[in-house]
Amino acid sequence: MEKVILNGKITLKTDIKVDFEDRGYQFGDGIYEVIRVYNGQLFTSKEHLNRLMASAKSISLAIPFTAGEIEGHLQQLIQENQLENGMIYMQFTRGVSPRNHAFPAPAIDSVYVAYTKPILHSSENATAGVKTILTEDIRWLRCDIKSLNLLGNILAKQKAADAGCFEALQHRDGIVTEGSSSNVSIVINGKVKTHPATNLILNGISRQVMLGLCKDNGIPFSEQTYTTEELLQADEVFLSSTTAEILPVIEIDGKAVGNGTPGPFTRKLQKLFQDEVAKQCGSKQQLHL
Numbered sequence: 001m002e003k004v005i006l007n008g009k010i011t012l013k014t015d016i017k018v019d020f021e022d023r024g025y026q027f028g029d030g031i032y033e034v035i036r037v038y039n040g041q042l043f044t045s046k047e048h049l050n051r052l053m054a055s056a057k058s059i060s061l062a063i064p065f066t067a068g069e070i071e072g073h074l075q076q077l078i079q080e081n082q083l084e085n086g087m088i089y090m091q092f093t094r095g096v097s098p099r100n101h102a103f104p105a106p107a108i109d110s111v112y113v114a115y116t117k118p119i120l121h122s123s124e125n126a127t128a129g130v131k132t133i134l135t136e137d138i139r140w141l142r143c144d145i146k147s148l149n150l151l152g153n154i155l156a157k158q159k160a161a162d163a164g165c166f167e168a169l170q171h172r173d174g175i176v177t178e179g180s181s182s183n184v185s186i187v188i189n190g191k192v193k194t195h196p197a198t199n200l201i202l203n204g205i206s207r208q209v210m211l212g213l214c215k216d217n218g219i220p221f222s223e224q225t226y227t228t229e230e231l232l233q234a235d236e237v238f239l240s241s242t243t244a245e246i247l248p249v250i251e252i253d254g255k256a257v258g259n260g261t262p263g264p265f266t267r268k269l270q271k272l273f274q275d276e277v278a279k280q281c282g283s284k285q286q287l288h289l
């Protein structure tokens with residue numbers, strides 16, 4: 001039987017229900033994380049849990065556990081569900097209270113849920129690359145918080161899905177910010193460029209791993225804004241996220257990126273990312289690029 005975490009305790013998935021007065025349900029009032037599991041091991045869990053704590057703090061949501069305690073719960077859940085390769089989704093909401101925009105006073109307990117999902121590695125997108133569209137970024141100005149409020153992201157992703165594409169690349173007044181659920185980087189003349197970690201993007205852990213790999217391997221990079229013109233003229237474009245890892249973008253609005261196939265810098269970063277996973281988790285998975 002599949003297990004989940006409810007408020008720090010392992011429970012049967014079939015035993016939990018959402019309360020209709022949960023503020024996560026009514027307002028999207030909460031925060032979340034997605035952490036990858038390779039070979040039964042959490043990947044970059046410290047970074048994810050630090051970000052979880054930072055997101056919670058940004059919305060004044062009290063989390064009654066330390067990052068270390070939460071990591072313990074997650075490890076227990078991996079064991080219970082015998083998860084080898086997959087992900088853990090976790091969220092905290094501001095709790096259950098009669099509908100009222102202002103925070104419940106006095107404060108009530110948050111509601112904490114986590115579940116696992118296996119990922120059967122199909123490397124088709126990683127091998128072939130993905131198609132994207134370009135769309136206006138209509139989200140709020142605190143995109144650095146991994147909030148449950150995802151309407152802007154959802155509408156962008158659906159626009160991509162309607163166009164038969166994998167991701168929507170968003171821009172604010174002609175400056176490229178990020179994908180709907182991934183960060184986006186470009187390569188021009190052998191240099192990787194990605195939007196700086198400001199309030200306008202979610203500072204992806206995969207993005208940070210990727211930048212670390214550039215640094216350690218002598219690949220020139222800069223955290224600098226770039227325009228939609230630069231995006232469309234880039235030699236290479238790639239996405240990064242916990243579930244997608246590093247993914248080549250081969251098309252934007254029906255126009256080929258470079259020669260329309262994944263480029264050498266993207267390929268190199270995909271391989272380096274895999275090596276990093278293997279180093280940290282002893283993963284046996286190999287991409288066949």
Ligand SMILES: *Cc1c(COP(=O)(O)O)cnc(C)c1O
Pocket residue numbers: 034146153178179180181182183202203204205206207240241242243
């Ligand atoms: C989670 C997320 C990402 C990717 O972050 P990772 O930590 O690499 O998974 C990028 N953009 C948005 C909007 C996200 O929600």
